[in-house]
Amino acid sequence: xxxxxxxxxxxxxxxxxxxxxxxxxxxxxxxxxxxxxxxxxxxxxxxxxxxxxxxxxxxxxxxxxxxxxxxxxxxxxxxxxxxxxxxxxxxxxx
Amino acid sequence: xxxxxxxxxxxxxxxxxxxxxxxxxxxxxxxxxxxxxxxxxxxxxxxxxxxxxxxxxxxxxxxxxxxxxxxxxxxxxxxxxxxxxxxxxxxxxxxxxxxxxxxxxxxxxxxxxxxxxxxxxxxxxxxxxxxxxxxxxxxxxxxxxxxxxxxxxxxxxxxxxxxxxxxxxxxxxxxxxxxxxxxxxxxxxxxxxxxxxxxxxxxxxxxxxxxxxxxxxxxxxxxxxxxxxxxxxxxxxxxxxxxxxxxxxxxxxxxxxxxxxxxxxxxxxxxxxxxxxxxxxxxxxxxxxxxxxxxxxxxxxxxxxxxxxxxxxxxxxxxxxxxxxxxxxxxxxxxxxxxxxxxxxxxxxxxxxxxxxxxxxxxxxxxxxxxxxxxxxxxxxxxxxxxxxxxxxxxxxxxxxxxxxxxxxxxxxxxxxxxxx
Numbered sequence: 001x002x003x004x005x006x007x008x009x010x011x012x013x014x015x016x017x018x019x020x021x022x023x024x025x026x027x028x029x030x031x032x033x034x035x036x037x038x039x040x041x042x043x044x045x046x047x048x049x050x051x052x053x054x055x056x057x058x059x060x061x062x063x064x065x066x067x068x069x070x071x072x073x074x075x076x077x078x079x080x081x082x083x084x085x086x087x088x089x090x091x092x093x094x
Numbered sequence: 095x096x097x098x099x100x101x102x103x104x105x106x107x108x109x110x111x112x113x114x115x116x117x118x119x120x121x122x123x124x125x126x127x128x129x130x131x132x133x134x135x136x137x138x139x140x141x142x143x144x145x146x147x148x149x150x151x152x153x154x155x156x157x158x159x160x161x162x163x164x165x166x167x168x169x170x171x172x173x174x175x176x177x178x179x180x181x182x183x184x185x186x187x188x189x190x191x192x193x194x195x196x197x198x199x200x201x202x203x204x205x206x207x208x209x210x211x212x213x214x215x216x217x218x219x220x221x222x223x224x225x226x227x228x229x230x231x232x233x234x235x236x237x238x239x240x241x242x243x244x245x246x247x248x249x250x251x252x253x254x255x256x257x258x259x260x261x262x263x264x265x266x267x268x269x270x271x272x273x274x275x276x277x278x279x280x281x282x283x284x285x286x287x288x289x290x291x292x293x294x295x296x297x298x299x300x301x302x303x304x305x306x307x308x309x310x311x312x313x314x315x316x317x318x319x320x321x322x323x324x325x326x327x328x329x330x331x332x333x334x335x336x337x338x339x340x341x342x343x344x345x346x347x348x349x350x351x352x353x354x355x356x357x358x359x360x361x362x363x364x365x366x367x368x369x370x371x372x373x374x375x376x377x378x379x380x381x382x383x384x385x386x387x388x389x390x391x392x393x394x395x396x397x398x399x400x401x402x403x404x405x406x407x408x409x410x411x412x413x414x415x416x417x418x419x420x421x422x423x424x425x426x427x428x429x430x431x432x433x434x435x436x437x438x439x440x441x442x443x444x445x446x447x448x449x450x451x452x453x454x455x456x457x458x459x460x461x462x463x464x465x466x467x468x469x470x471x472x473x474x475x476x477x478x479x480x481x482x483x484x485x486x487x488x489x490x491x492x493x494x495x496x497x498x499x500x501x502x503x504x505x506x507x508x509x510x511x512x513x514x515x
Contacts, residue, residue: 004343010274010363017125038332044272044365046339065130067250067367068270068338071263071328081252082123082130085234086215090129093275093319093362094194 007046011062019087022060024069025079031055036077039069064089095119095418096231096240098218098253100127101194102404103388104246105201106411107418109146112208114419119240120202120210121233123217128198130248132366133404134271135314135321136296137197138189141405141443145412150186154200156316157294158187161287164399165350167301167311168472172350183293191294191314191321192404193275218247221256227382227428228257241427244385244414246407249367251390259386260377265328267371267455269309269396272342273323276358280318286354287315298399301468303345305336306461311345312401313354320355322346325368325401327459368403369394373452379439380432385414393444397454397515398463406444413438453514462508470496 030036036056039048045062048069065088070080082088095111097104100122108118124130136159139150162177182188202212220232221243230239231253245253249268254260278286287295299311309326324342331338345351369375369392376392379385387393387410394403417435421427439445477492497505 004346005360007339010360013360013362014364041334041337042270042328042331044270044338044342045363046337064272064363064365066132066270066272066365067248068268068328068365070250071268071367072265072332074264075262080250082217085123085217086125088130089364090125091132091195091362091364093196093321094128094132094198094364 007062011045015090015092016061017087017090019083021084023081023083023088024058024060024063026056026058027077027079030077033077036073038072042068042072044068095242095244096121096238097244097246098231099246099248099388099390100124100202100212100214101131101198101246101248101388102201102407103390103411103414104244105198105205106146106408107244107246107387107415108210108212109201109205109208110412110415111418112205112210115209118210119238120205120212121216121218121231122202122212122214124214126195126199126214127202127212128195131194131198132271132273132364133192133194134273134312134323134325134401135191135316136189137192137404138400138402139186139405140188142408142412143186145409149201149204154196155190155192156314157191157289157292159189159191159296159314160293161289161295163295163297165297165299166468166471167299167303167348167350168469169302171472171476172301172468173471173475189296191296191316193316193321218253221253223257228384242383242385242418242421242432244387244411244418245390246387246411247390249369249389251386254377254384254386254390257381257384259379259381259384263369263375265332267369267375267392269325269327269368269370270331270338270365271323271325271368272338272363272365273312273321274342274346274360275316275319275362275364276322276355277319277361278355278358283315283318283320289315299345299350301464303348304330304341304464305334306465307331307334308459308461308464313351319361320358322351322355325396327370328367368396370396370455372455373448374455376448380417380429380435382429382432383427385417385432385435387411387414393448395447395451395454396458397451398458409442409444410439413442413444451515453511457511457515460508460511462504
């Protein structure tokens with residue numbers, strides 16, 4: 001069925017390989033930065049969310065490595081790297 | 095010779111250099127070439143056909159694009175321009191739908207066959223500099239030295255950034271594209287899109303699909319799947335109310351789309367940032383011991399109807415290889431010697447295109463293209479086609495009533511800007 005799937009289900013169709021490290025981290029002390037909240041809007045995988053304390057949280061599983069959050073938030077807010085070689089998403093179609 | 099990134103530009107450079115008998119090492123972080131790459135869906139072959147004459151016959155294309163549509167999508171209706179021409183249906187075909195995991199993997203094999211060495215699952219961690227010149231890279235805990243490093247590591251290019259050739263990208267100069275691969279049986283695709291044999295269809299959607307933001311929707315038919323997705327300016331997305339994942343779901347539910355993908359199976363969800371800042375957003379393309387090609391160099395372009403990047407990647411990889419060969423003759427890999435790359439790019443279609451369309455990003459930023467015009471065209475069609483209970487109004491006054499003086503002036507203003515493209 002190609003109805004609306006919900007993100008979890010959609011991301012579940014992809015091949016992801018486990019990574020030892022979180023390749024993107026929010027810089028300490030910047031969790032409430034208004035600019036960082038933009039990541040919630042731009043991430044196509046919906047991995048950013050705001051918790052009850054108003055802090056932005058990032059779930060790294062399901063990352064498409066598209067680079068959008070780095071372009072939206074910049075290196076000032078995000079420690080951004082690609083996953084280790086051979087880890088992370090492996091597109092079968094692309 | 096080290097090439098960072100085994101995508102289209104890296105592989106084009108590797109293929110070209112290996113063909114000359116040089117030792118080439120391509121470092122690719124994915125499990126295979128294409129594992130980290132995403133396209134909306136189509137490659138235009140003409141600009142690069144002669145650079146790689148032996149490649150095309152056996153290339154794993156999906157379908158040649160014989161039917162082009164642009165859909166102006168308003169909230170409640172849409173108006174479509176459909177272009178099918180005999181020129182689109184004769185060989186050599188001008189464009190094909192492709193899937194990168196398949197295409198890049200195949201291209202990697204061709205480069206390897208020429209003698210290039212491809213190491214996959216290998217991320218480049220750092221650039222090694224000595225007295226301001228690049229002398230190699232750190233990858234997988236190893237120091238790898240090279241007279242020149244070609245940075246083909248994609249839109250964020252940490253290689254070029256670490257070498258000091260570019261700054262971290264800004265949201266204004268980039269879009270994000272994301273799509274679903276929706277599998278359908280071959281016969282169903284051919285029936286739904288009115289295709290014969292290996293013909294394919296391409297459709298672009300502007301207007302409600304991005305809720306007035308800069309960008310659009312796209313659909314390409316592959317052999318046994320459809321690439322359906324959205325491209326939207328990151329800066330616009332940041333100002334908006336609606337999150338990226340929601341846009342594509344709303345798009346899928348539109349009646350124009352829903353019936354085309356009915357009973358299809360979503361096999362993959364992918365996304366990638368795209369450089370769209372044009373000439374102004376390009377960083378430096380060469381330095382001491384380094385060349386930059388493809389998306390890493392900012393070489394992608396959205397001029398509305400055509401959205402291109404992959405030909406620029408293939409061609410810039412080829413040209414980077416030519417520049418390296420010239421520098422090698424001189425045994426001089428300084429920035430001055432490698433500046434021949436810029437010269438060759440300037441002479442090629444790449445920089446000619448980027449100069450011709452240097453105003454496109456600013457012109458297309460106009461939000462009227464993404465909400466006002468699609469709604470207006472839709473409304474006009476509604477009024478022209480409508481047969482009411484009772485007398486129908488005359489058509490010309492109906493149209494004229496929408497085009498008051500102020501509106502005509504605004505349209506003339508938009509047109510004047512569009513004429514720069």
